[in-house]
Amino acid sequence: MTTALVEKEILEINEQVEEQLKVVMTLDIQTDVLRQLVSRVERATAKTTTIPIMQGIYMHITSDRITARAMNSNYGVEVTVQRDEKGKNFTVVDGVEASVVFADKRFVSIVNSLPRKTTRMVIEDKKVILKSGRAEFRFNVLLGDEFPKFPRLKDTVSFKIDPTVLSRLYDKTVYATSSSETRPALTGVHHVVKDKVFRLEATDALRLAYIEHDLHADVSEIDAIVPASTINEVMKHLKDAGHVTVYFSENHLIYEMDDSKIYTRLIGQNYPDIQRLIPTNCVTEIQLKAEDLSEMLKHANIMNPNDPVILKIRPQDKQFRLMSKENENGVLVEDLLLINGEGDNIQLAVSPKLLKDSIDRYPKGSVIRLQFLHMHKPIVIRPLNDDKQNLDLVLPVRMPTLNPNDEVIIEDFKADVQLDIYKQSEEEVEAGKEE
Amino acid sequence: MTTALVEKEILEINEQVEEQLKVVMTLDIQTDVLRQLVSRVERATAKTTTIPIMQGIYMHITSDRITARAMNSNYGVEVTVQRDEKGKNFTVVDGVEASVVFADKRFVSIVNSLPRKTTRMVIEDKKVILKSGRAEFRFNVLLGDEFPKFPRLKDTVSFKIDPTVLSRLYDKTVYATSSSETRPALTGVHHVVKDKVFRLEATDALRLAYIEHDLHADVSEIDAIVPASTINEVMKHLKDAGHVTVYFSENHLIYEMDDSKIYTRLIGQNYPDIQRLIPTNCVTEIQLKAEDLSEMLKHANIMNPNDPVILKIRPQDKQFRLMSKENENGVLVEDLLLINGEGDNIQLAVSPKLLKDSIDRYPKGSVIRLQFLHMHKPIVIRPLNDDKQNLDLVLPVRMPTLNPNDEVIIEDFKADVQLDIYKQSEEEVEAGKEE
Numbered sequence: 001m002t003t004a005l006v007e008k009e010i011l012e013i014n015e016q017v018e019e020q021l022k023v024v025m026t027l028d029i030q031t032d033v034l035r036q037l038v039s040r041v042e043r044a045t046a047k048t049t050t051i052p053i054m055q056g057i058y059m060h061i062t063s064d065r066i067t068a069r070a071m072n073s074n075y076g077v078e079v080t081v082q083r084d085e086k087g088k089n090f091t092v093v094d095g096v097e098a099s100v101v102f103a104d105k106r107f108v109s110i111v112n113s114l115p116r117k118t119t120r121m122v123i124e125d126k127k128v129i130l131k132s133g134r135a136e137f138r139f140n141v142l143l144g145d146e147f148p149k150f151p152r153l154k155d156t157v158s159f160k161i162d163p164t165v166l167s168r169l170y171d172k173t174v175y176a177t178s179s180s181e182t183r184p185a186l187t188g189v190h191h192v193v194k195d196k197v198f199r200l201e202a203t204d205a206l207r208l209a210y211i212e213h214d215l216h217a218d219v220s221e222i223d224a225i226v227p228a229s230t231i232n233e234v235m236k237h238l239k240d241a242g243h244v245t246v247y248f249s250e251n252h253l254i255y256e257m258d259d260s261k262i263y264t265r266l267i268g269q270n271y272p273d274i275q276r277l278i279p280t281n282c283v284t285e286i287q288l289k290a291e292d293l294s295e296m297l298k299h300a301n302i303m304n305p306n307d308p309v310i311l312k313i314r315p316q317d318k319q320f321r322l323m324s325k326e327n328e329n330g331v332l333v334e335d336l337l338l339i340n341g342e343g344d345n346i347q348l349a350v351s352p353k354l355l356k357d358s359i360d361r362y363p364k365g366s367v368i369r370l371q372f373l374h375m376h377k378p379i380v381i382r383p384l385n386d387d388k389q390n391l392d393l394v395l396p397v398r399m400p401t402l403n404p405n406d407e408v409i410i411e412d413f414k415a416d417v418q419l420d421i422y423k424q425s426e427e428e429v430e431a432g433k434e435e
Numbered sequence: 436m437t438t439a440l441v442e443k444e445i446l447e448i449n450e451q452v453e454e455q456l457k458v459v460m461t462l463d464i465q466t467d468v469l470r471q472l473v474s475r476v477e478r479a480t481a482k483t484t485t486i487p488i489m490q491g492i493y494m495h496i497t498s499d500r501i502t503a504r505a506m507n508s509n510y511g512v513e514v515t516v517q518r519d520e521k522g523k524n525f526t527v528v529d530g531v532e533a534s535v536v537f538a539d540k541r542f543v544s545i546v547n548s549l550p551r552k553t554t555r556m557v558i559e560d561k562k563v564i565l566k567s568g569r570a571e572f573r574f575n576v577l578l579g580d581e582f583p584k585f586p587r588l589k590d591t592v593s594f595k596i597d598p599t600v601l602s603r604l605y606d607k608t609v610y611a612t613s614s615s616e617t618r619p620a621l622t623g624v625h626h627v628v629k630d631k632v633f634r635l636e637a638t639d640a641l642r643l644a645y646i647e648h649d650l651h652a653d654v655s656e657i658d659a660i661v662p663a664s665t666i667n668e669v670m671k672h673l674k675d676a677g678h679v680t681v682y683f684s685e686n687h688l689i690y691e692m693d694d695s696k697i698y699t700r701l702i703g704q705n706y707p708d709i710q711r712l713i714p715t716n717c718v719t720e721i722q723l724k725a726e727d728l729s730e731m732l733k734h735a736n737i738m739n740p741n742d743p744v745i746l747k748i749r750p751q752d753k754q755f756r757l758m759s760k761e762n763e764n765g766v767l768v769e770d771l772l773l774i775n776g777e778g779d780n781i782q783l784a785v786s787p788k789l790l791k792d793s794i795d796r797y798p799k800g801s802v803i804r805l806q807f808l809h810m811h812k813p814i815v816i817r818p819l820n821d822d823k824q825n826l827d828l829v830l831p832v833r834m835p836t837l838n839p840n841d842e843v844i845i846e847d848f849k850a851d852v853q854l855d856i857y858k859q860s861e862e863e864v865e866a867g868k869e870e
Contacts, residue, residue: 104764109737115730127765134727134850135734139765295550299570302544329539330562330574415569 025095027061027121031114031132033089034121037068037081038111040260043233044070044077056103058147061123063092071148075230075264077237078150082259098123099144110137150263153249157220159193163241163257165213169200170231170238172211172390175357177228178204185269188225191248201274202228207354208274208378208393209361222248225267234262278393279380282371284343286315287384288336290362296322296334297356303332308349308397312410313372315341321410337415339367345408348375349399355379358392375404460530462496462556466549466567468524469556472503472516473546475695478668479505479512491538493582496558498527506583510665510699512672513585517694533558534579545572585698588684592655594628598676598692600648604635605666605673607646607825610792612663613639620704624666626683628657636709637663642789643709643813643828644796657683660702669697713828714815717806719778721750722819723771725797731757731769732791738767743784743832747845748807750776756845772850774802780843783810784834790814793827810839 038057046054049072058069069078083090100123114132122129123141130137170189178186183205190201198213234255238244241257248266255262300309303324312321318338324331358381362368371380378393473492481489484507493504504513518525535558549567557564558576565572605624613621618640625636633648669690673679676692683701690697735744738759747756753773759766793816797803806815813828 106737106764110734113734113737115734134731134769134771136768137734137738137765138768140763296569299545299548299550299572302541302548303572328575329541330572333571333573334569336569 023094023122023124025061025098025121025123026093027090027095027123028093029066029090029119029121030088031111031117031119033081034114034119035111037066037079038108040079040237041068041070041077042108043236044072044075046072049073052103053101053142053146054148055105056101056142056147057107058099058101058144060097060099060144061092062097066090069147069150073265074227075233075262076148076150077233077260077262079260093120095123099147100128101142101144101147102128103142104139107139110139150254150261151252153247153252153254156247156249156254157193157222158245158247159198159215159217159219160243160245161198161213161215163238163244166244166246167235167238169198169211169213170235172361173200173202173209174228174231174235175361176202176204176207176209176392179228180204184267185225185271188227188267189231190271190274191222191224191226193219193222201271203272203274203277203393206351206395207358208277209358210274210278210391210393212389223271224248224253225269225271226253226264227267230262230264237262277378278391279371279373279377282343282373282380284313284315284346284372285341286313286320286338286370287340287367288320288338288370290359290366290368291364292336293368294356294359296336297352297359299332299334300324300352301356303330306353308399309352310347310349310399310402312347312408313341314345314408314410315343316345317341317410317413319410319413321413335410335413335415343372346372346375347402347406347408348372348379349397349402350379350394351397355394358394361392375402458529458557458559460496460533460556460558461528462525462530462558463528464501464525464554464556465523466546466552466554468516469549469554470546472501472514473543475514475672476503476505476512477543478671479507479510481507484508487538488536488577488581489583490540491536491577491582492542493534493536493579495532495534495579496527497532501525504582504585508700509662510668510697511583511585512668512695512697514695528555530558534582535563536577536579536582537563538577539574542574545574585689585696586687588682588687588689591682591684591689592628592657593680593682594633594650594652594654595678595680596633596648596650598673598679601679601681602670602673604633604646604648605670607796608635608637608644609663609666609670610796611637611639611642611644611827614663615639619702620660620706623660623662623702625706625709626657626659626661628654636706638707638709638712638828641786641830642793643712644793645709645713645826645828647824658706659683659688660704660706661688661699662702665697665699672697712813713826714806714808714812717778717808717815719748719750719781719807720776721748721755721773721805722775722802723755723773723805725794725801725803726799727771728803729791729794731771732787732794734767734769735759735787736791738765741788743834744787745782745784745834745837747782747843748776749780749843749845750778751780752776752845752848754845754848756848770845770848770850778807781807781810782837782841782843783807783814783831784837785814785829785831790829793829796827810837 041057045057049055054071060067064083066081067078069076081089110130114130115135116133119130119132126140128139128141173189177189181187186204192199196215196218198215200211202209237257237260243258245256247254251266251268253264253266300322307325310323318341320336320338322334362383367384369382369384376396376398378395381392383390476492480492484490489506495502499518501516502513504511516524545565549565550570551568554565554567561575561578563574563576608624612624616622621639627634631650631653633650635646637644672692672695678693680691682689686701686703688699688701735757742760745758753776755771755773757769797818802819804817804819811831811833813830816827818825
C-alpha cells in the first residue's frame with residue numbers, strides 16, 4: 001500500500017467515526033407514546049428557575065426503555081416506557097444509548113403538533129431532528145449528563161396503599177392547605193402514621209381538613225409534611241396507577257407507581273397540634289345533602305363573590321336559609337328543607353368559597369352533618385355515618401349586624417318554588433335527574 | 436258610613452294601588468329561552484362606556500313577545516321571542532307591559548346559573564326577582580325608557596341574500612381588515628353593489644381579500660364600509676337565520692333576520708381603489724391542497740411564531756419547500772409535492788400567520804392556486820376554478836439573505852417520510868382519514 005492510499009483510508013475511517021459520533025441515535029416512536037411521555041412529566045418542569053437545564057425535559061433512551069424526567073424546586077417526576085415485545089410503541093433503529101435535555105420551550109407544542117401517527121427522532125450530539133410526515137423539526141438540545149438524578153433515600157419507612165384510596169385522602173385534605181408562605185408548615189399536608197392509622201391533616205387557619213385511614217399493617221411511625229404542589233401532581237398520576245408504594249426518609253419522600261416515580265422534598269417544620277382546635281360538643285346539628293348546599297353556595301358566589309353569606313338555621317323546623325349580604329345591587333335568598341335537625345336555632349356568617357371547598361369534597365348524593373357551637377366557633381362538617389375518621393372545619397366570619405342573642409327569624413320560608421304552568425315539566429325534570 | 440270607616444277604606448284602596456304600582460309584572464319563562472335571549476344580545480353590550488345604562492341588557496315584555504336589546508358605539512342587536520301558542524316558552528302571569536335594563540354585570544352569570552328548567556321573573560319598579568327552584572335572586576335594574584331605540588332609516592336601498600352566502604362572503608373578507616385605527620376605512624369591509632354584483636373588499640395594507648357574488652336582481656348602487664366588529668357579530672347570528680335582508684342608508688345599515696335585527700353605523704370614509712393593487716400577470720403558478728399548506732404553516736407558527744418563513748418553489752419539478760428562519764434554537768423544514776406547477780423557479784419570505792389566515796378561508800379538500808410575480812410582489816391566492824370572483828393577496832417580507840437572482844436550490848427534497856417499521860400503520864391511518 002502506498003502512503004497516499006493509507007492516508008486516504010485513515011481519512012475515510014476518521015469520517016466514518018465522526019459520522020458515528022455525530023449521529024448518536026435514531027429512534028422510531030409512536031407519536032402518541034411520545035406525547036404521553038412528555039405530557040406526564042412536563043408539568044414538573046421548573047417555570048421560574050434561571051438555570052436553563054432545569055426548565056427542560058430529560059430523556060434517556062436505550063433499546064428497551066425510554067425514561068423521561070423533569071424537576072422543580074419542590075418535586076421531580078420520572079416516567080418510564082418499556083419497549084413492547086414487537087417494538088410497536090418504539091424501536092431504536094440505530095445507536096445504543098442517548099440522553100438529552102429538551103430545554104427549548106417549543107418542544108412540548110412541537111410534540112403536540114406532530115402530524116402523523118409515527119415520529120422519527122434523530123439525536124445528533126446537541127441536535128435533535130423530529131420527523132413526522134412531511135414536517136422535519138430540527139432543534140438544539142442540552143446534554144443529558146448534567147440533568148440531576150433522583151437521590152437514593154436512606155433509612156426509609158414505606159407502606160403500600162391503594163391508589164384510589166390515597167387519591168381520595170389527598171382530595172379530602174389538600175384543598176385546605178395554605179398558599180401563603182408566612183407559615184411554611186401550613187403549605188403542606190401533614191402525614192402521620194401511628195398505631196396502624198394513616199392520618200392526614202391540612203389547615204390554612206381559616207379552615208381545616210382531617211381524615212384517617214386504617215393501614216391494617218405494622219408501619220413504623222411517620223411524621224412528615226408534603227408540599228401541596230407535590231400532592232396535586234401526585235393525584236394526577238394516581239388516576240392511572242395500579243399500585244403505589246410510599247417511601248419516607250427524613251427529608252424526602254418517593255411515590256413509586258407502575259411506570260412512574262415522584263420524588264419530593266419534605267417541609268422541615270413542626271406541624272401544629274390541630275386536634276385541640278376541633279370542638280368536642282355542639283348545640284346544633286343538621287343533616288342535608290352535600291350537593292344541595294353546594295348549589296346554594298354556587299349561587300351565592302355568583303351573586304356576591306368574596307362576600308360572606310348569612311346562614312339562618314331553625315333545626316326543629318328543619319328550616320335552613322342562605323342569604324347573600326344585601327347591598328345596593330341586590331340580594332340572594334335560598335331556602336332548604338333539612339333532612340334532620342336538632343338543637344338550638346342559630347345564625348352566622350361564613351365565606352361561601354371556603355364552605356363550598358369543604359362541601360364539594362363529599363361525593364354526589366351523600367348526606368352530611370353540620371355541627372355548630374356558637375356564631376363565632378368553627379362549623380364542623382362530617383359524613384353522615386363516620387364520627388371520627390373524617391371531618392372538616394370552617395371558621396365563620398364575624399359580622400357586626402349579627403348578634404348571638406338575636407332571635408333567628410326566617411320569614412316566608414319556601415324550600416322550593418313550583419311554577420303552576422310548568423309544574424308538570426318540572427316534575428319531569430326531577431324524574432329525569434333521579435334516573 | 437262614618438268618617439272613620441271611609442278613611443279606613445281609602446287607606447286600603449291606597450295600599451292596593453301602591454301594591455299594584457310596585458309589582459309591574461310577573462313572568463314565567465323557560466330558563467333556556469331566557470338564557471338564549473340573553474346570550475344572543477350580551478356580546479353587544481358596551482364594555483368600555485362610562486354610561487351604566489349602555490352596559491346593560493334592555494328587555495321589553497308584553498303578553499305576546501319579549502324583546503331584548505344591547506348596544507355599543509359601533510352596533511346594536513335586538514332579538515325578539517314570540518309567545519308560542521300554549522305559552523310553553525313564556526307566560527305573563529300578571530301585568531301588561533314592562534321594560535327594564537339589567538345593568539348589573541352579574542345578570543348574565545346569574546341567568547346562566549339558574550338551576551331549574553323554569554324561572555319566575557317578578558319586576559317591581561326598579562327591582563327584579565328571579566326565582567328558579569330554591570334560589571331567589573333579587574337585584575336592582577334601571578328603567579327601560581332611557582335605553583336608546585334603534586333609529587329608523589330613511590331612503591334605504593335593500594336586498595335579500597341567503598344567510599349562508601352572506602356568511603361565506605364575510606368569512607372570506609373580514610379576516611383581512613385592519614385592527615389599527617390610524618386608517619379608519621381599513622377597519623371595515625367595503626361593500627359595493629353595482630351592475631347586479633355584490634362585491635366585498637378588505638385590506639390592512641399587508642394582505643387583501645376580494646370576493647364577488649351575483650345578486651340576480653336589480654339593486655341601486657351601494658358603496659359602504661361596515662365595521663369589522665359588526666360583521667363578526669352578524670356572522671354569529673347568520674348561522675341560525677333562515678333569511679336576511681340588508682337595508683343601507685347613508686350612514687347606517689340594518690340586517691333584518693328571522694327574529695333579530697342588527698343595526699350598525701357605517702364608516703364614513705372613502706375606501707381606497709384596491710383593484711389596481713392586484714397583479715394582472717405572473718411568472719410562476721402552482722396548485723396545491725389548501726389544508727396541506729395550512730398544516731405546514733401551523734408547524735412554522737409553532738417553531739418560530741412571528742418569524743417569516745422562506746418558500747422555495749421549483750414548479751417544473753413540482754417541488755415546494757417551506758423553511759422556518761434558522762436561528763440558535765433550530766429550524767423547521769417541510770417539503771410538499773405540488774399538484775401542478777408552471778413557470779420560473781422562485782423563492783421568497785412571508786409571514787406564516789398572514790398566509791395561513793388566507794389559506795384557512797378555503798374549504799377542506801379544496802385545491803388552490805398561488806401566483807407569484809417577483810420576490811417582493813404580492814402573492815395571489817385563488818380557488819382552482821374561479822378566475823375573477825375571489826382572490827386573496829399577501830405581501831411577502833423582504834429578507835436581506837434572499838436575492839432575486841439567486842438560483843433556487845432544494846437539496847434532499849422529500850415530500851413525505853415513511854418509517855419502515857410503521858409503514859403499514861401509516862397507510863392504515865391514511866386510509867382511515869379518507870373514509
